Amino acid sequence: MPCVSGFPPDAWNQPPPPRPRRRNALLLRLYDAPLQRDPLAWWTVVFAVLVVASLATGQSTTGIPQWLNITLGTVVMTFLFAVLPAIIRLQVRRLVWRRRSRKTVPQSHIAPPGISSPPANFVSYPTPPRNTSVSRNPSANAWSPAQSPHIEPTTQQIPLAPAEQPSPVQDRPQTIRRAEPGPAAVPIISAHPPLPDDAIAGSDVLRKARQMQYPIARAARALQRAQEPKEQYEALLEAADALSVTLGATAAAWLRAGGGDDAGLAQLRTAYERGVTQGTWNSITRRASAVSGAGAAFPGMPAGAAAKKLQVHLAELVKERNLWAHGSAPRTGAEAAQRLERLLPVLEGALERAAFLVDVPWVLTQSSSYNVRTRQFEVIASDAMADHPEFERRRLTSAVPLADDRFYVLVRDQEPLDLTPFIVYRPCEICRHAEVFYADRLPDGSSTVLKSFASGHKIIDSTLDEDIRMLCGPMDSQSTES
Numbered sequence: 001m002p003c004v005s006g007f008p009p010d011a012w013n014q015p016p017p018p019r020p021r022r023r024n025a026l027l028l029r030l031y032d033a034p035l036q037r038d039p040l041a042w043w044t045v046v047f048a049v050l051v052v053a054s055l056a057t058g059q060s061t062t063g064i065p066q067w068l069n070i071t072l073g074t075v076v077m078t079f080l081f082a083v084l085p086a087i088i089r090l091q092v093r094r095l096v097w098r099r100r101s102r103k104t105v106p107q108s109h110i111a112p113p114g115i116s117s118p119p120a121n122f123v124s125y126p127t128p129p130r131n132t133s134v135s136r137n138p139s140a141n142a143w144s145p146a147q148s149p150h151i152e153p154t155t156q157q158i159p160l161a162p163a164e165q166p167s168p169v170q171d172r173p174q175t176i177r178r179a180e181p182g183p184a185a186v187p188i189i190s191a192h193p194p195l196p197d198d199a200i201a202g203s204d205v206l207r208k209a210r211q212m213q214y215p216i217a218r219a220a221r222a223l224q225r226a227q228e229p230k231e232q233y234e235a236l237l238e239a240a241d242a243l244s245v246t247l248g249a250t251a252a253a254w255l256r257a258g259g260g261d262d263a264g265l266a267q268l269r270t271a272y273e274r275g276v277t278q279g280t281w282n283s284i285t286r287r288a289s290a291v292s293g294a295g296a297a298f299p300g301m302p303a304g305a306a307a308k309k310l311q312v313h314l315a316e317l318v319k320e321r322n323l324w325a326h327g328s329a330p331r332t333g334a335e336a337a338q339r340l341e342r343l344l345p346v347l348e349g350a351l352e353r354a355a356f357l358v359d360v361p362w363v364l365t366q367s368s369s370y371n372v373r374t375r376q377f378e379v380i381a382s383d384a385m386a387d388h389p390e391f392e393r394r395r396l397t398s399a400v401p402l403a404d405d406r407f408y409v410l411v412r413d414q415e416p417l418d419l420t421p422f423i424v425y426r427p428c429e430i431c432r433h434a435e436v437f438y439a440d441r442l443p444d445g446s447s448t449v450l451k452s453f454a455s456g457h458k459i460i461d462s463t464l465d466e467d468i469r470m471l472c473g474p475m476d477s478q479s480t481e482s
Ligand SMILES: [Zn+2]
Pocket: 428, 429, 430, 431, 432, 433, 435, 452, 455, 457
């Protein structure tokens, strides 16, 4: 029984928590979340109480005052017998995980199950010129948002998503040299030309992404504003995460509305127990793409070769995030710049294939009323698109009633798709602002943990628990018992 040490049996199969960005988060990272389920956290508390009790009742043989004796004794003993074991456990887990991920790197380069590697004659896409002598004009190729506020979506023309354009130019080779994790990292010999200084700030693709759903748009803006390579590197990973969650949540809303893939929703529900990873969101997107290819298409969702290419890009970004999370973040600005050379085209490629998101906007409803004459619901909503945190108001009509204060995906000629419980708008207890959250976790016997796209703040919301548990129909009695 692997439980002799008292750790949850699955803790060793999960990546250890990433290195904290803030020093004061260090202590919490030593223990498993939620804290009350980590026996070592309990042991620390109980041990400290026992030490205090025994020192308080015992006689001090030294000359130092009793209160000092208790304080010093408790700190030293608790550190030695409770905190130190937690530190050792974390280090061992990091070591085990690093070894394991090193072993699995060759496999993890392969696309996720169901996605075959692109054939040699795979349709390629034009990559933006990266010539240092050419300064890009950001106003060229002006790209307007598909929908402006105060226009009813039922009556307007929505441009089609840009089609995949075959190009005679061969695609970049996808075999990418990566940094080995750990201190023995070999310097990467980059196969890519160095990025021009304005490659990120002047990127057309990122500028267009700033008209997408708010989570992506705000992350793209943060990336374009970042100055130092290390800052840009982390902002790029954040943007990739926002893209995966936005795509995945949109896909999940569509699958739930009758996309005909209960297995996908079952997978998502299971993933909620431990926390939905970027990889799981990508998997939900892949499932929706597969259904799209089969018939009941989600408008604009890439299918076939484009979907595969999108998944290859997303998987590449997940792999980089895992390296970063497991102790292989770039240590110098130069190393970050080298990785950005490789990652920026990958993120841009993914964003180009996700361009359809602009045509299926997210709205946050405020109120609605039934118009007897038109027999439609007139809804006042905010446009959860573009990078400004204060959403623009818009009016729309709907043939079906919509609940207030909920996010919906507007799909042309179809009923709006409800994004609850995946994406919600809630007041944040930490920063006292209303923020866009996504449901991140629903641990067994606990409540839903929401995570803010903008700040990373986490709050608990028990009103979503039932929605998540019922994702693919009510749980049968067998699965609740086991
Ligand atoms: Zn907050």
